[in-house]
Amino acid sequence: MQISVANLVVALALALTFSPLAAAQVEQRPPSLSDKLEKMGPGGPAPRRDLTGAWTGKLEPQLGDAPPLTPLGQQRFKLNIPDPFRAQSNDPWATCDPFGFPRSVTNETRGITFAQMPDRMVMLIQYQKVWRIIWMDGRPLPNNVGAKGGPETRWYGYSVGRWEGDHTLVVETAGVDDRTWVDRRGYPHSVDMHVTERYTRLDHNTMEQTVTIDDPKIFTKSFVVATNRYKWIPDQDDEEQLCVPSEMINYIKTIAIPADEDHTAGKK
């Protein structure tokens, strides 16, 4: 059985071409609008300190591996049962509860729009039509959020931003309500979580995003939880994406429960 390296390369290519796994990678995540727009080219250089406009990202970002959890982190993580369509799930998604932050930038990421105001950046998130205010006037993040005498926690926390060079917006967020999940995998966070988002405009049509979590109460190291790549939407008309509680209830009743073997067998 003589096999040359060339043969192996051909065989590997063929195997990948015809494998369901390759099909899954290519087709099961159907091409998103951002995939289609990848063909659009750079569209010219990135303007200086300007992200204003509507962008479309991949449906789901690339999620990073979490470092080992602290004992508290493990305890909290066990309580979160993801996948809204499993009967035993307690994913806030199943009831269309707010994703909060940072899940709003790590899950269902088809669209974000930036709108610059003189002293702040407004970020409009397509899914659930959520907006965030990122203060750019040099104010610090609040301290002691959630503690006695401190400001209240918020679903989307408190955010401040600054430009780093001409093409990167850095956003720092703290004070997030700890009911929110970090991502669809169900990672928890504490009220002390600090999140850094970096948005780098590579050229007119392309923006890259990284989301880094620092939360020593839950994670033993800081880590990049998500990376995504956004494309400029040519007609700037962002689509509407809502999680509607009555529609979700209808879907679970019509499809998810009848399709659930255990439920149908009377085990639930």
Added chain:
Amino acid sequence: MQLRLRALWVSILSLAVCVPLVAHHGNVAYDTSKAVVLKEATVTKFVWANPHTVIQFDVKDDKGNTVHWAGEAGSPSALRLLGWSQSSLQPGDMITVYIYAAKSGQPVGRLNKIVLADGTELKDSALGYRDVE
């Protein structure tokens, strides 16, 4: 050396037959090994909504009894890119449905595709790539 190469072949071939990973929302509840073909299905309801689009339809079984089916496909956002729209279906439309039925035995499933009366094929965004014929 020969053995090692053979092992390499085996691993390459196993790549070709391995099971696809679960999509955006899982399809584990469905028998995705074969699509059931349901002809002369009458649409009773078309829900163009998140998280997934749902088509409810009636089909006669072997004994002539009407069975009320529900089939899910991708989100409007994903299906729109494949030619679907909010007005693709109306109650009363007669269609052919290719569906991966639930292992639970209930008349629900994940669509592979539907064929409209005029022959237009509309494929699912997740499992529509599978050739069923």
